[in-house]
Amino acid sequence: MIKVRDLSFEFRIGKRGKEKQIPVLKEISLDVKKGEIVTLVGRSGSGKSTLLHLLSGYLHPTKGRIEINGTPVEKFSEKQWADFRLQNIGFIFQNFQLIPSMTAFKNVELPLVLKGVPEKERQSRVHQMFTQVGLEDFLDYYPSELSGGQQQRISIARALVMNPPLLLADEPTGSLDSETEADLLNLIQSLNRDKGITFLIITHDQNVAKIGHRTLVLKDGKLAQEENYAFTG
Numbered sequence: 001m002i003k004v005r006d007l008s009f010e011f012r013i014g015k016r017g018k019e020k021q022i023p024v025l026k027e028i029s030l031d032v033k034k035g036e037i038v039t040l041v042g043r044s045g046s047g048k049s050t051l052l053h054l055l056s057g058y059l060h061p062t063k064g065r066i067e068i069n070g071t072p073v074e075k076f077s078e079k080q081w082a083d084f085r086l087q088n089i090g091f092i093f094q095n096f097q098l099i100p101s102m103t104a105f106k107n108v109e110l111p112l113v114l115k116g117v118p119e120k121e122r123q124s125r126v127h128q129m130f131t132q133v134g135l136e137d138f139l140d141y142y143p144s145e146l147s148g149g150q151q152q153r154i155s156i157a158r159a160l161v162m163n164p165p166l167l168l169a170d171e172p173t174g175s176l177d178s179e180t181e182a183d184l185l186n187l188i189q190s191l192n193r194d195k196g197i198t199f200l201i202i203t204h205d206q207n208v209a210k211i212g213h214r215t216l217v218l219k220d221g222k223l224a225q226e227e228n229y230a231f232t233g
Ligand SMILES: Nc1ncnc2c1ncn2[C@@H]1O[C@H](COP(=O)(O)OP(=O)(O)OP(=O)(O)O)[C@@H](O)[C@H]1O
Pocket: 011, 012, 013, 022, 024, 042, 043, 044, 045, 046, 047, 048, 049, 050, 051
């Protein structure tokens, strides 16, 4: 599902002529197979979010190759990325990133509107998603009227409404209490088991890391399999 080869990335900061390079990822290779949950850990600043941004086209590699769902993407234009993301990748963020002025229904419907899906089909697909995440009674609520756990479920419904094969998550339970976190991890595991959705999840949290079939550690710009990684907090 994800194939990364010799991927390097450096940020460039400072004025032209006096630019400074900050290497973040150094010739990383990585495979995530279809149907896997892979969790990615590493110290703050180790480059986890940078890797996710490279995998979703918000940053472009300095060097190396990225293949997602069989398609080489590293040379994509912005337009190609936008189309590709809509079809292939769902996103879940720590702070949910729902649109506050739209109801839960409208938030989940949005990707379908962007894709030009006809209204009747939109209605039925959105309702189906709300059933799947267990929030059928909250269609007309605004994000501010929902709990953190409910908002995250809505954001998962939005991430899945286009049926993407891959979900990328950045600290998906970072804003949730431990009970709500456990519920959400169950939901992620059942989506993986029942629908075969592949997950790559960044986390600082041992409970989240544990749901991975594999855990990778990012350290000094390189990736390694987990070996007694010491979680903090
Ligand atoms: N826009 C930027 N310009 C320059 N350097 C940046 C930029 N964004 C991030 N960095 C640097 O890149 C490195 C990796 O940052 P990144 O956000 O990917 O780490 P992270 O592992 O996701 O951290 P955290 O766990 O705290 O979210 C850090 O040293 C950071 O300072």
